[in-house]
Amino acid sequence: xxxxxxxxxxxxxxxxxxxxxxxxxxxxxxxxxxxxxxxxxxxxxxxxxxxxxxxxxxxxxxxxxxxxxxxxxxxxxxxxxxxxxxxxxxxxxxxxxxxxxxxxxxxxxxxxxxxxxxxxxxxxxxxxxxxxxxxxxxxxxxxxxxxxxxxxxxxxxxxxxxxxxxxxxxxxxxxxxxxxxxxxxxxxxxxxxxxxxxxxxxxxxxxxxxxxxxxxxxxxxxxxxxxxxxxxxxxxxxxxxxxxxxxxxxxxxxxxxxxxxxxxxxxxxxxxxxxxxxxxxxxxxxxxxxxxxxxxxxxxxxxxxxxxxxxxxxxxxxxxxxxxxxxxxxxxxxxxxxxxxxxxxxxxxxxxxxxxxxxxxxxxxxxxxxxxxxxxxxxxxxxxxxxxxxxxxxxxxxxxxxxxxxxxxxxxxxxxxxxxxxxxxxxxxxxxxxxxxxxxxxxxxxxxxxxxxxxxxxxxxx
Amino acid sequence: xxxxxxxxxxxxxxxxxxxxxxxxxxxxxxxxxxxxxxxxxxxxxxxxxxxxxxxxxxxxxxxxxxxxxxxxxxxxxxxxxxxxxxxxxxxxxxxxxxxxxxxxxxxxxxxxxxxxxxxxxxxxxxxxxxxxxxxxxxxxxxxxxxxxxxxxxxxxxxxxxxxxxxxxxxxxxxxxxxxxxxxxxxxxxxxxxxxxxxxxxxxxxxxxxxxxxxxxxxxxxxxxxxxxxxxxxxxxxxxxxxxxxxxxxxxxxxxxxxxxxxxxxxxxxxxxxxx
Numbered sequence: 001x002x003x004x005x006x007x008x009x010x011x012x013x014x015x016x017x018x019x020x021x022x023x024x025x026x027x028x029x030x031x032x033x034x035x036x037x038x039x040x041x042x043x044x045x046x047x048x049x050x051x052x053x054x055x056x057x058x059x060x061x062x063x064x065x066x067x068x069x070x071x072x073x074x075x076x077x078x079x080x081x082x083x084x085x086x087x088x089x090x091x092x093x094x095x096x097x098x099x100x101x102x103x104x105x106x107x108x109x110x111x112x113x114x115x116x117x118x119x120x121x122x123x124x125x126x127x128x129x130x131x132x133x134x135x136x137x138x139x140x141x142x143x144x145x146x147x148x149x150x151x152x153x154x155x156x157x158x159x160x161x162x163x164x165x166x167x168x169x170x171x172x173x174x175x176x177x178x179x180x181x182x183x184x185x186x187x188x189x190x191x192x193x194x195x196x197x198x199x200x201x202x203x204x205x206x207x208x209x210x211x212x213x214x215x216x217x218x219x220x221x222x223x224x225x226x227x228x229x230x231x232x233x234x235x236x237x238x239x240x241x242x243x244x245x246x247x248x249x250x251x252x253x254x255x256x257x258x259x260x261x262x263x264x265x266x267x268x269x270x271x272x273x274x275x276x277x278x279x280x281x282x283x284x285x286x287x288x289x290x291x292x293x294x295x296x297x298x299x300x301x302x303x304x305x306x307x308x309x310x311x312x313x314x315x316x317x318x319x320x321x322x323x324x325x326x327x328x329x330x331x332x333x334x335x336x337x338x339x340x341x342x343x344x345x346x347x348x349x350x351x352x353x354x355x356x357x358x359x360x361x362x363x364x365x366x367x368x369x370x371x372x373x374x375x376x377x378x379x380x381x382x383x384x385x386x387x388x389x390x391x392x393x394x395x396x397x398x399x400x401x402x403x404x405x406x407x408x409x410x411x412x413x414x415x416x417x418x419x420x421x422x423x424x425x426x427x428x429x430x431x432x433x434x435x436x437x438x439x440x441x442x443x444x445x446x447x448x449x450x451x452x453x454x455x456x457x458x459x460x461x462x
Numbered sequence: 463x464x465x466x467x468x469x470x471x472x473x474x475x476x477x478x479x480x481x482x483x484x485x486x487x488x489x490x491x492x493x494x495x496x497x498x499x500x501x502x503x504x505x506x507x508x509x510x511x512x513x514x515x516x517x518x519x520x521x522x523x524x525x526x527x528x529x530x531x532x533x534x535x536x537x538x539x540x541x542x543x544x545x546x547x548x549x550x551x552x553x554x555x556x557x558x559x560x561x562x563x564x565x566x567x568x569x570x571x572x573x574x575x576x577x578x579x580x581x582x583x584x585x586x587x588x589x590x591x592x593x594x595x596x597x598x599x600x601x602x603x604x605x606x607x608x609x610x611x612x613x614x615x616x617x618x619x620x621x622x623x624x625x626x627x628x629x630x631x632x633x634x635x636x637x638x639x640x641x642x643x644x645x646x647x648x649x650x651x652x653x654x655x656x657x658x659x660x661x662x663x664x665x666x667x668x669x670x671x672x673x674x675x676x677x678x679x680x681x682x683x684x685x686x687x688x689x690x691x692x693x694x695x696x697x698x699x700x701x702x703x704x705x706x707x708x709x710x711x712x713x714x715x716x717x718x719x720x721x722x723x724x725x726x727x728x729x730x731x732x733x734x735x736x737x
Contacts, residue, residue: 375680378508399728
């Protein structure tokens with residue numbers, strides 16, 4: 001006990017010292033976490049274990065960052081104190097590093113709940129140390145398979161999170177691999193979020209996306225097998241769980257508003273996030289926020305749980321996360337950045353935005369964080385860009401991207417591998433015309449850095 | 463600008479940019495029947511790009527590609543000029559295994575008859591004698607290649623570059639845990655210069671018997687290796703029409719030139735990337 005309290009006292013001091021030194025050296029943000037982990041392996045469990053509403057974990061292939069941000073901001077708007085990990089530190093050591101500066105001399109942090117985004121593989125390590133009270137599992141899609149192997153393996157990683165969750169587990173009923181995890185949990189309650197029937201076709205499941213040409217005779221005219229609708233699965237086997245009752249259902253999507261069904265009532269709300277996939281993330285966020293607020297009242301953290309209407313209002317003002325539909329003004333021209341990481345995400349992004357009203361640029365890198373394998377580009381259908389063509393293709397793998405567009409009959413005005421040169425050419429061509437850049441993770445970092453030299457770019461906390 | 467690809471079974475056809483309406487009865491139309499094997503379950507890591515490359519290049523050369531998507535239980539097309547098959551997850555391989563056995567004799571006969579085929583990863587393995595899984599269970603293959611595959615724990619993943627006497631430098635991305643060993647009269651497709659290939663014991667990659675090519679390379683393979691795509695097309699045209707005689711419009715020629723330019727640059731970059 002004495003050693004324990006001594007650690008509680010010493011670890012924060014040590015971590016802060018290391019952090020100060022690391023900053024002087026210009027070192028990475030994970031270094032303090034690394035040192036604290038080695039001298040005090042229980043730091044994470046002990047610090048997060050004190051939170052009155054516990055720990056919430058958000059994982060899945062697509063939408064982790066956006067959803068985590070929506071949840072954290074909504075809970076804050078509803079009066080809770082939230083600890084959340086900054087974008088890009090979705091691994092255990094990153095969480096430790098971001099906790100260190102917030103811990104006081106007695107080893108405590110001033111928060112009601114931790115809302116943490118975790119990469120699927122790191123989530124497994126994390127739940128060995130900390131059991132989440134809440135978990136939200138979004139989807140399993142083919143992403144960076146060079147890291148995880150196969151999609152069934154990825155689902156297996158998330159099963160560890162389901163097994164470790166103690167309180168409320170929230171699952172996507174439209175993803176059969178996620179919905180099936182209900183069988184794997186001992187959580188007190190399992191809840192679902194979902195889509196109305198009419199929106200299902202906008203969200204092909206991974207199986208449908210890879211169903212090839214579907215049944216014979218349903219081949220896309222361009223011979224692009226990535227174009228598949230829900231009809232590819234006549235038995236409905238990839239939507240086994242669609243009939244489950246959902247806590248929150250996304251039922252309508254408009255330019256700046258959306259409709260959600262809760263307890264049989266349809267609510268319409270303005271929203272700051274855009275794109276159908278971000279609105280589905282908002283539905284997921286709403287489902288878990290409802291669970292947290294009910295508990296917060298029971299625990300006495302708040303006097304009275306907010307109504308569904310109040311929760312929706314708290315959610316409506318949340319702005320998009322870094323690079324998830326973020327718009328930057330460059331000398332009067334709106335430049336929108338859209339992060340694409342995998343075929344499903346790229347495909348959804350392409351269907352979410354109107355390609356005929358904006359100039360398009362695509363930037364593809366293949367660094368480790370992007371994924372080395374370029375074959376994913378062939379699982380995306382680019383025919384929606386055919387009408388207006390693509391102005392600029394850049395990044396390390398720009399020629400692979402240009403080749404892909406060539407095979408989809410999409411005209412490419414210019415290929416320029418160097419990102420700053422390509423960005424300069426793109427933002428100055430056709431002044432005033434809305435610009436949209438689809439980019440991989442490290443490409444986005446490069447683009448943001450260069451845009452920051454041209455104009456004021458909001459600090460995204462990375 | 464959409465491709466003039468006719469869809470068998472559907473009655474759907476599309477108008478090509480050379481103003482032709484596809485249809486089997488059109489005089490002077492030189493149809494090439496392309497079979498995509500099990501696209502529903504064996505279509506991972508962009509292998510669909512191979513189908514797209516073949517149909518687009520056929521159209522550029524003045525042929526009329528007719529794409530047959532063959533999934534389990536479908537009727538087998540009456541005429542087959544090219545067969546393309548991809549990789550799948552373990553679960554996908556299990557789903558198609560029984561159907562593949564019922565098609566084994568047809569596919570072997572077509573292979574012996576000189577029909578050009580490309581099978582990637584999972585279907586490459588099943589075109590061998592058998593696949594022995596980690597727990598010792600043997601999935602029978604159809605034996606077009608004299609090759610066996612043994613499941614291993616380690617996954618061989620990364621950019622790969624290899625050299626072939628027929629096709630020059632071949633570039634792609636491998637991602638497999640089964641290791642394949644060639645026997646008897648089956649020659650490798652290429653010798654690996656960067657990456658692993660068939661197995662960890664020798665430097666071979668892929669297999670070749672007559673006009674049938676098996677390989678572990680995704681990428682997709684054919685867009686960045688048009689030599690192989692054109693080999694399949696040449697053999698198919700020769701077998702069906704006696705010779706490969708491209709009819710290339712000026713517009714199609716420009717398109718092919720643009721694709722070649724992109725391909726050459728993409729190949730250069732890919733070869734220099736880390737594993």
